[in-house]
Amino acid sequence: MRDTTSGCARNDLIETLSGAQLTAWQTGRLREVTNHAYFDVPFYRKLWDRAGVEPGPLRSLEDFERFPTISKHDLVEAGDGWTNPHQGPVAFSTRGTSGAPLLVWLSAEEEEAYIQPTMRGFRWAGFRSGMTALLMSPVWHRLAACEAHAIARLGGRCAFFWGSMGSEFTDSFLHTLSSQRPEFITTTAPFLLSLIRGSHGATNRPHQLFKGVRSVVVVGLPLTPRMREFLRDRLEVEDVFERGGTQEGAAIDECRWHTAPHVHEDVCYLEVLDDAGIPVAPGSRGRLIVTKLSTAGSVFVRYDTGDIAAFAPGQCPCGCGFRRLKIYGRPESSVLVGDRIITAYDVRMCIEEDPTLVGRNVLLIREANARAGVLTVAIEGEAHDPAKLQARLREQLGVASADLVWLGDLRVNWGFRQVLDGRELQLPRS
Amino acid sequence: MPTENPYLLFDVPGGQLAFGDGDLDVWAEHLAWCYRMMGIPDGSTIAVQDYGSSPISFLGSSLLMPGLRRGVAERFDGRFICLDASAERVTLTPALLAQLSVDALVIREDVLELLSAELRKKGFADLAQRTMKTIVVFGDEPPALNPVRLQPSRHFMHVESALLLAPQCVKCDCFHLREGFYEVDGRMIRNLRLAAPPYYLSRGELFGPSHCAAGIHDWCIGWSPRGRGI
Structure with missing residues (x-):
């Protein structure tokens, strides 16, 4: 093993495993985590008993897919039933952008596991x-x-x-x-x-x-x-x-090729599922599901983040075998237009085709006419080629029409939240 | 004496703190002493609403800083809740306090009003007041009484640039300048354990050693009742 100074430095054993070896290793970890959750965290035992699954016979990733997904709401409701005896002494809060915030616990053992991929990402x-x-x-x-x-x-x-x-x-x-x-x-x-x-x-x-x-x-x-x-x-x-x-445990970092962030497969097992709960093929978008490969800290098994993500198809030129995942949007950065989920990322991709618009803050506006397929977008600064931009948004995002709000000198804070309610912004449209 | 080979540097209002090998544990031990002086018992769950670059936050646990062998959580055999002091995060605190019973909430004075308003909005203010100790962190002088705010159980003096941490004693109500950590010369207070500029105490009354049995060799700072937020 060596630590290279160019390209993606690789010096931990896990990165050298073949695809099949990595799958076998992760399956073992999932078996360990689910066993621990079943016997030590009452919430999971109750949930899985009800669903008719048990961790003992878990032999493959397909077996694991039979376990139900869970949401933040489930965990908040579970209260003490979600407590892990090994959850550790330090808690952090989630941002609460998709409902109530959740306290997530960190233990020394778990942190030790996550320091390694952090070092890897920083070397990359x-x-x-x-x-x-x-x-x-x-x-x-x-x-x-x-x-x-x-x-x-x-x-x-x-x-x-x-x-x-x-x-x-x-x-x-x-x-x-x-x-x-x-x-x-x-x-x-x-x-x-x-x-x-x-x-x-x-x-x-x-x-x-x-x-x-x-x-x-x-x-x-x-x-x-x-x-x-x-x-x-x-x-x-x-x-x-x-x-x-x-x-909740997902950890991803880009290498210098910037083809999409690599998943740190030694600490988390990530899935991307469609609305029916079926895994989607690389390149297709779905909901990001996180399982932390540690029995310490707060235990997350098949946690539905609500994030919209896709695995990148093919191999990264860096040679690292870890899958690559792009998270395109979160509930607070996407809107439903007609029957399509449009993320702020998608909208920015369209807008930034015009070089004069790169770097401007862009906000999606949630409005009643979205049901009729109208996408409303607020863009910082003065109007620039609005007709062309509207056409691009319609064509590339498949929406019936695109309504633009040019914010002029109004400065809206850059933030994680990239969606505003229509009532929060009253400005003339183009 | 400047810290040798500092590997951790924190910019704080009015200065910078630099820590080398072994420094963090000295200050974590002192912070734990401060909490005990304010009546926080072992095994407590302490929530801190402060910025990550404040020692009250980053000394909270060994999980937060490299080179810190035992933070406050480990010294208390307790738990530490990280609550960033940005306005966005303060608004989340009532929902978190509803999920978990906290023994002490340590909060920066400048965000206390926002938190109090959020607690009232969520109908949680009375419960919070009954179930936990609120320790309000201030800089130069304790804030005046404000009935619309969550009422502090104790105050905690923290001058960032001097790394001056002086707890309000449960016995004498004054703020202890711990022997061996601070030296008082006139109204100038010097940090004896870290290279930091001295702090000039512009208001408040200084009492020499033997003022309080809880720290017989400590100097103490006293404020008038109004100055103590009473």
Whole structure:
């Protein structure tokens, strides 16, 4: 095993397994996790008894597919029945964008398991020993808590700015950026976009402060190819990587080929299902289902995230055998138009075909006429070629018509939520 | 003396904190001492609504920081709930408190009003007041009494740039400057365990050692009743 300095560094055993070996290994882990859940977490025992499944005979991934999926609502309702005796001492909250927030527990054993893939992802993104990393707040997300541990083990220094991930803290971030001169940054895409937008007219342009930054790793927004270019060019950094994950255990990271983030198959087993609960083929979209391959921390078995995702078909040129998964949208970043789910990502893909519109904030508007197939989109700034854009949205997204709202000088915060209710925005349309 | 080979750097309002090998455990032990001084018993579930770059947050557990062998959760054999202090996250806190019984909620003074309003909106304010201790973290001076806010059980003085952590004692109601951690010279308070600029106490009354039996060698800071939010 070796740690290469170019391409996707690979130095853990799990990455060297063949497809069949990996499947066998994951099946074993799933058997262990389901056995633990059945005997130690009352919620699962009750659920699976009712569904007539039991973990003992689990011999294949097909066996595993017979287990029912669960939702956040189920877990909130379960209360103490979902408690794992090994859940650990630290809890994080989910963002509550799809209903009530949920407290998710982390244990030392589980964190240890997740530090390894974090190190792998950071190596893929170019982190090397001796570098300084400017990191997200460790209390912001379960995966963020692993980041400083990963950097320390990779031989780096960690720097933290004061505050949180809201746009009101971009100055604080820039201050730390200029004083610490990190080579590596983890942050959220909405935060970076807010920072770029807020820098118009500033004496110090962001790229001056980002000088020396080699890699920026972002979470929180699926990057379109043009959005990645936009961030890279505006900040003048070497590369921008997409990282993803959920409090419920999904963990994904991009390699330098940017073909789609690789799933860290050693800590989570991910599925993409259609509305009937059947796995979809790579390249097709469906709902993301997460199972954490650990008996420690909060136990998630076939948890339906509500996210819209697809596995990428074929192999990545980097040679890593881990599947690749793109998460296109979450419930808070998609709207139903007619009978189609349209994500903000899809809309941005259409909009960004016009280079003048790249980097503008785009919001989907949830309105009553969506039932009749009308997609309503709000776009920051002045109108640009609206007729062509409407035609593109209709053709590429298969909607009956597209209504555009140009926001002019109105600035709506870049955020994880990319859908507004129609009543929240009253502006003339084109 | 500057920290040797710092591997963790935190920008805080008015300065920077740098930690090297072994430093974090010194401060986690001190933070645990502060909680005990405020009447928090072992085995407690402590929720902290603060930014991740605040030591009150990142010293909460060894799971949050590399090089921290035992954070507050481990020292209390208790649990630690990470609640970021951004406005978006504060609005989620009432729903989380409804899911889990918390012994102490430690909250930044500047978001207390928002949380109080959210608790009232959800009809949870009275229950929260009855079931948990609320510890309000302030900087230079305790906030004045505000009846519409969740009423604090204790206050906790935290001056970020000086890493000054002074708990309000359950015995004397004053704020203890722990012996061995802080040195008082006139109204200047110096950190003895970390390279940090001294803090000038502009208001409040300073009492020398022997003021309180709970920390016989500690200096203490006292405020008038109004200054204590009473």
